[in-house]
Amino acid sequence: MYAFEFHRPKSVSEAAALLAKSKGKLIAGGQSLVGAMKLRLASPENLVDLGGVAELRGIKREGNAIVIGAGTRHAEVAASKDVQSSIPALAALAGGIGDRQVRNMGTIGGSLANNDPAADYPAAVLGLGATIRTNKRTIAADDFFKGMYETALAPDELITAVSFPAPKKAAYIKFRNPASRFALVGVFVSQDASGVRVAVTGAGSAGVFRATALEQALAKNFSPDAVKGIKVDTAKLNTDLHATAEYRAHLITVLAGRAVAKASS
Amino acid sequence: MGTSVSLIINGKTVTANIDPRMLLVQFIREHMQLTGTHIGCDTAQCGACTVFVNGNAVKSCSALAVQFEGAQITTIEGIAGANGEMHPMQAAFKECHGLQCGFCTPGMVMSAIDLVKRHGNSLSEQAIREGLDGNICRCTGYHNIVKAVQQGAANMKGV
Amino acid sequence: MNAPEKAQSAIGASVRRKEDYRFLTGGGKYTDDVTLPGQSYAYFVRSPHAHAKILKINKSAALKAPGVIAVYTGDDTAADKMGGLPCGWLIKDVKGEPMKEPPHPPLAQGKVRHVGDQVAVIIAETYNQAKDAAELLEVDYDVLPAVVDAVEALKPGAPQVHDGAPNNRCYLWSLGDKAATDAAFAKAHHVTKIDITNNRLIPNAIEPRAALAHYNRADESYTLYVANQNPHVERLLMTAFVLGLPEHKVRVIAPDVGGGFGSKIFLYAEDVIVTWASKKVNRPVKWTADRSEAFLSDAHGRDHHTHAELAMDKDGKFLGLRVKTIANLGAYLSTFGSSVPTYLYGTLLAGQYTTPAIYVEVDAAFTNTTPVDAYRGAGRPEATYVLERIVSQAAREMNLDQAEIRRRNFITAFPYQTPVALMYDIGDYKSCLDKAQKLADVAGFPARRAEAEKRGKKRGLGYSTYIEACGLAPSNIAGALGARAGLFEAGEIRVHPTGSVTVFTGSHSHGQGHETTFAQVVAARLGIPVESVDVVHGDTGRMPFGMGTYGSRSIAVGGAAIMKALDKIEAKGKKIAAHLLEAAESDIEFKDGKFTVAGTDKSVPFGGVAFSAYVPHNYPLDKLEPGLNETAFYDPGNFTYPAGTHIAEVEVDPETGVVQIVNFSAVDDFGNIINPMIVEGQVHGGLAQGIGQAMLENCVYDQETGQLLTGSYMDYAMPRAADLPSFKVDTHVTPCTHNPLGVKGCGEAGAIGSPPAVVNAVIDALAPLGVKHLEMPLTPERVWRAIQGKPTKVA
Numbered sequence A: 001m002y003a004f005e006f007h008r009p010k011s012v013s014e015a016a017a018l019l020a021k022s023k024g025k026l027i028a029g030g031q032s033l034v035g036a037m038k039l040r041l042a043s044p045e046n047l048v049d050l051g052g053v054a055e056l057r058g059i060k061r062e063g064n065a066i067v068i069g070a071g072t073r074h075a076e077v078a079a080s081k082d083v084q085s086s087i088p089a090l091a092a093l094a095g096g097i098g099d100r101q102v103r104n105m106g107t108i109g110g111s112l113a114n115n116d117p118a119a120d121y122p123a124a125v126l127g128l129g130a131t132i133r134t135n136k137r138t139i140a141a142d143d144f145f146k147g148m149y150e151t152a153l154a155p156d157e158l159i160t161a162v163s164f165p166a167p168k169k170a171a172y173i174k175f176r177n178p179a180s181r182f183a184l185v186g187v188f189v190s191q192d193a194s195g196v197r198v199a200v201t202g203a204g205s206a207g208v209f210r211a212t213a214l215e216q217a218l219a220k221n222f223s224p225d226a227v228k229g230i231k232v233d234t235a236k237l238n239t240d241l242h243a244t245a246e247y248r249a250h251l252i253t254v255l256a257g258r259a260v261a262k263a264s265s
Numbered sequence B: 001m002g003t004s005v006s007l008i009i010n011g012k013t014v015t016a017n018i019d020p021r022m023l024l025v026q027f028i029r030e031h032m033q034l035t036g037t038h039i040g041c042d043t044a045q046c047g048a049c050t051v052f053v054n055g056n057a058v059k060s061c062s063a064l065a066v067q068f069e070g071a072q073i074t075t076i077e078g079i080a081g082a083n084g085e086m087h088p089m090q091a092a093f094k095e096c097h098g099l100q101c102g103f104c105t106p107g108m109v110m111s112a113i114d115l116v117k118r119h120g121n122s123l124s125e126q127a128i129r130e131g132l133d134g135n136i137c138r139c140t141g142y143h144n145i146v147k148a149v150q151q152g153a154a155n156m157k158g159v
Numbered sequence C: 001m002n003a004p005e006k007a008q009s010a011i012g013a014s015v016r017r018k019e020d021y022r023f024l025t026g027g028g029k030y031t032d033d034v035t036l037p038g039q040s041y042a043y044f045v046r047s048p049h050a051h052a053k054i055l056k057i058n059k060s061a062a063l064k065a066p067g068v069i070a071v072y073t074g075d076d077t078a079a080d081k082m083g084g085l086p087c088g089w090l091i092k093d094v095k096g097e098p099m100k101e102p103p104h105p106p107l108a109q110g111k112v113r114h115v116g117d118q119v120a121v122i123i124a125e126t127y128n129q130a131k132d133a134a135e136l137l138e139v140d141y142d143v144l145p146a147v148v149d150a151v152e153a154l155k156p157g158a159p160q161v162h163d164g165a166p167n168n169r170c171y172l173w174s175l176g177d178k179a180a181t182d183a184a185f186a187k188a189h190h191v192t193k194i195d196i197t198n199n200r201l202i203p204n205a206i207e208p209r210a211a212l213a214h215y216n217r218a219d220e221s222y223t224l225y226v227a228n229q230n231p232h233v234e235r236l237l238m239t240a241f242v243l244g245l246p247e248h249k250v251r252v253i254a255p256d257v258g259g260g261f262g263s264k265i266f267l268y269a270e271d272v273i274v275t276w277a278s279k280k281v282n283r284p285v286k287w288t289a290d291r292s293e294a295f296l297s298d299a300h301g302r303d304h305h306t307h308a309e310l311a312m313d314k315d316g317k318f319l320g321l322r323v324k325t326i327a328n329l330g331a332y333l334s335t336f337g338s339s340v341p342t343y344l345y346g347t348l349l350a351g352q353y354t355t356p357a358i359y360v361e362v363d364a365a366f367t368n369t370t371p372v373d374a375y376r377g378a379g380r381p382e383a384t385y386v387l388e389r390i391v392s393q394a395a396r397e398m399n400l401d402q403a404e405i406r407r408r409n410f411i412t413a414f415p416y417q418t419p420v421a422l423m424y425d426i427g428d429y430k431s432c433l434d435k436a437q438k439l440a441d442v443a444g445f446p447a448r449r450a451e452a453e454k455r456g457k458k459r460g461l462g463y464s465t466y467i468e469a470c471g472l473a474p475s476n477i478a479g480a481l482g483a484r485a486g487l488f489e490a491g492e493i494r495v496h497p498t499g500s501v502t503v504f505t506g507s508h509s510h511g512q513g514h515e516t517t518f519a520q521v522v523a524a525r526l527g528i529p530v531e532s533v534d535v536v537h538g539d540t541g542r543m544p545f546g547m548g549t550y551g552s553r554s555i556a557v558g559g560a561a562i563m564k565a566l567d568k569i570e571a572k573g574k575k576i577a578a579h580l581l582e583a584a585e586s587d588i589e590f591k592d593g594k595f596t597v598a599g600t601d602k603s604v605p606f607g608g609v610a611f612s613a614y615v616p617h618n619y620p621l622d623k624l625e626p627g628l629n630e631t632a633f634y635d636p637g638n639f640t641y642p643a644g645t646h647i648a649e650v651e652v653d654p655e656t657g658v659v660q661i662v663n664f665s666a667v668d669d670f671g672n673i674i675n676p677m678i679v680e681g682q683v684h685g686g687l688a689q690g691i692g693q694a695m696l697e698n699c700v701y702d703q704e705t706g707q708l709l710t711g712s713y714m715d716y717a718m719p720r721a722a723d724l725p726s727f728k729v730d731t732h733v734t735p736c737t738h739n740p741l742g743v744k745g746c747g748e749a750g751a752i753g754s755p756p757a758v759v760n761a762v763i764d765a766l767a768p769l770g771v772k773h774l775e776m777p778l779t780p781e782r783v784w785r786a787i788q789g790k791p792t793k794v795a
Helices: A012-022 A035-040 A074-079 A081-085 A088-094 A098-107 A108-113 A121-129 A214-222 A245-264 B024-029 B086-096 B105-119 B125-131 B142-157 C001-009 C018-022 C062-065 C074-079 C127-134 C177-185 C231-243 C270-279 C291-297 C379-400 C402-409 C429-439 C442-454 C476-482 C515-527 C552-579 C606-614 C675-693 C748-767 C782-790
Strands: A006-009 A024-028 A046-050 A059-062 A063-070 A131-134 A136-138 A158-165 A167-177 A183-192 A195-201 B002-008 B012-018 B049-054 B056-059 B073-076 C040-048 C052-058 C068-073 C118-123 C138-143 C169-176 C188-199 C210-216 C221-227 C250-253 C287-288 C304-312 C318-330 C356-366 C458-467 C489-495 C501-505 C533-537 C587-590 C595-599 C603-604 C628-634 C645-651 C658-669 C727-732
Touching: A006 A012, A024 B049, A046 C476, A063 A081, A074 A081, A074 A088, A074 A098, A074 A108, A074 C068, A081 A088, A081 C270, A081 C429, A088 A121, A088 A167, A088 A183, A098 B049, A098 B056, A098 B105, A108 A121, A108 A158, A121 A158, A121 A167, A121 A195, A121 B056, A131 C018, A136 C231, A167 A245, A183 A245, A195 A214, A195 B024, A214 A245, A245 C782, B002 B024, B002 C169, B012 B024, B012 C595, B024 B049, B024 C318, B049 B105, B056 B105, B086 B105, B086 B142, B086 C018, B105 B142, B105 C018, B125 B142, B142 C675, C040 C127, C040 C270, C040 C291, C052 C118, C062 C118, C062 C127, C062 C287, C068 C270, C074 C231, C169 C177, C177 C304, C177 C318, C177 C356, C188 C379, C210 C270, C221 C231, C221 C270, C231 C250, C231 C270, C270 C287, C291 C628, C304 C379, C304 C606, C356 C748, C379 C402, C379 C458, C402 C429, C402 C458, C402 C628, C429 C442, C429 C458, C429 C645, C429 C727, C442 C458, C442 C645, C458 C748, C489 C552, C501 C515, C501 C552, C501 C748, C515 C533, C515 C552, C552 C587, C552 C595, C552 C603, C552 C606, C552 C628, C595 C606, C603 C606, C675 C748, C748 C782
Parallel strands: A006 A046, A024 A046, B002 B073, C040 C287, C221 C250, C318 C356, C501 C533, C658 C727
Antiparallel strands: A059 A063, A063 A158, A131 A136, A131 A158, A167 A183, A183 A195, B002 B012, B049 B056, B049 B073, C040 C118, C052 C138, C068 C118, C169 C356, C188 C304, C210 C221, C210 C287, C304 C318, C458 C645, C489 C501, C489 C628, C587 C595, C595 C603, C645 C658
């Protein structure tokens, strides 16, 4: 790890000011960032710790939506009665991120700002059509993810909360990479009045994406049979040590069918 | 350019001015000389470094000590009784032969206690196996760890 | 002594481990836990290239970095005339010529040969300072083409790893009677042929290697704390071959060691360099590997490509076996790297079968990869995999039941001389198979398969009836085969005046529980509580000698040495007791902790005899030395031959290729068992590593660049709890005929027997879909592709 200066703001505004002034990097739970710094893949000169910013924590209902503070840890989302009752698929997803220890530290804001191409939360945000709230604006899920580790966030912008509309039905199925346990492919499906969303993580060479062919089929008939035989285009899928694009494409269809079955059960 | 941090480790308040890049595990092992917490990997997967932060299991190798200002940290050295009698989970690991080389063991025990605290004293084999996904053991094949966690969970009732 | 205590210390009782309290409460002391005053930190600068010439190294910027104490390169080690790391086993090739033994310098001399090869060491006040300075070391490389696959390395025109090893060949070795084997094939009714790969593995003991060396100018002595399985061997190799130090001035301590599995047997460059550097900087020097370094620098395991053919008569009786294996040795010969694909592999190809003619050739290649050496099982898993895969394939081709083909070929009369050099002393293979079939409820399998089919899942059952040769080794036989060391063991029994005992053993425990098992052996023999016996190991300063722990040898060889020392204790005790009891020595019996005059109630307890030995007021000083402290060395008369049957039951999801192991049953014959709980634990651990190889683990290099692609737990799949089932294990006992405890060893069986059982099970499940062959690891994509009839060759 390279040397850096450490800052502990107490509020969002103080954090934003520090961020702008120091051109530093935010640290929330640090479950991705500390690892990258240890391997010397990240080398911020200033680190702005959000751990002490109380206003970023907590989960609340706002009408039909669940609003989760950016600093809320995965374990808290998984255990939240509000999330479990309104969007059980989201609680289950949060309860399956990383492992027990990671869930006790990692935060939703940190995960989304990092936008790891195999992370789980981006699938939920895109698959539920959530809205990202920052210290400057709100950003629709469809506008937020800009490719691997890239988001719409400006350098001095920080996520404050995420608002998830409760769907009629939803489910997430993750096929784990046997080594890292990140998603080799993860598929989040949801259905509500505005339609069907199928978000895929782990598979795309540009990070999380919506599988439109599957969405169209499911919009007509929200049943596992509807996706059978649909071939997902392999052009924008990853081939790596753990799976070919061809296999990932196959899994997307299979997992989408299974997620629909799960959402409907 | 040190950063001041104050932690409560195994009930004792410790204040130090440290290089902010010091990981929590380094603080525990090097600054506190509590060497029961181990480092088995550098990608936060093996879980040998697991400690409690305010009662929750975290990997002390993937967090900076300065992130925990004011927090209560409990290490493997802090869970036995005042006279050294083992915590029910520690005792169950011994009884069930849930350890061999002992290196992953402290982290495994801490994770197991966290698992029981969150999911109760009656745990299925599957729940235990999935619940230990943040810890790697190379010696035991997990068979006896699973038995130990089941027994430890039962013995933690009322603790 | 009361009855429960006696029961508790008895041989065959699952005594809870004496070492566990310290491990469970954070009191273990591993090498990295040791801190010496004034300690400095070493960081190794490693090659980023698989193959390159070093044109120039400029130290000046690194030397000026904050906290840096010293920077050393190969020029410095050469100036001090440091030797290369030695190989402990000389293999002679088919023509009787010695293998090619190119130098293995601790710090690179002009060339690097694998990613991670040591180029320089930086010693600084802190670890971070050493690591920071490493980035300032300027190394100019001329990158050369690399070869990582052994098959490719042996082809004409491949990049040459060593000038002294033309065509990258270390040796072409053979074992067995080629003419007799050819004759057997000539009369065969059917020949089964397979081509299989034994995937390369990375051992991954959870404690990374570490070394902390201290030089004391006052008496010119060195102390090295090191995570190692055999400290005396480490000291011998390091002092005699590399550093030229007086052996008696070096103390090697292997304190608590967090797993080894073979990877901590070897003498590594880092151990040598920190020892050497501790004198140069006159400070203790500590090095602890991080996991990424472990992936690059711990010796790897397996990595064979094999073509095998099995000749049978019309009844499926094996007539002959022909095996050609290409083995990857890595960039250098590691300590025992040469012996693993030869004498620990070819000799096991008879398995449990009466195959009368066997011929094996092994072509061993240098490549631009980390050195390959012993990893749990070491050669025996590779042999078992070849044999048990081809036997299962043969059963399918001959339309024979998997158990039946094995039964028809089992060796049933002992001792049995195999055509590949070994003499099995005893075994009962049929009983193990019968018992395993019951344990696995083979009778109920068709119903389970039918039920799975209804859920759209494919079930399969796979067998492996394995043998291994353990208890390494009769020194004279090993020496005749090229071993450059003895393979005996030493044990010392120190009886204290109050009758408690300290045992000093040359075996080393890094998870095996010797502190308990050996204490049981001693307690049971002396009739004292197990709590009164402490076992000390892992310190050249405290025990007479030791060959260490590997090859499932500790109880069979180390335990036997302890028994021999106990013989001496008992003999001397009888002399003392005879004096105290005023009886003839020949009338003294020793039983249940008491020396008794036969046929009388006159007796003296063991503790009384011990006290007399140290307070010799009433003692035959004219005939007998005082004290009660005996040492013995034991050299085994033969290998031991654990054997057993492993049966895997799997369920495959044909839609995704996901394989679930739903049952795993193992019945092993380890001879007599001292502590069943510990033995079962050893089996569980071995099974996890074997199943890990079959299902998950795979070391992959980029074929072009030689970069290690599976260099962390992000890419190298370690078995987690949810990847494994609970195991059904049992034993069947035929006591070893040639050691005093009748024991065979249990450390490796799980890793040896299980991989073919798993693969055979998956092939059994998918045979109805036309799948005939699969390579390890059985990743979901590989299995899915096989089901789809697509080429399975994916990374």
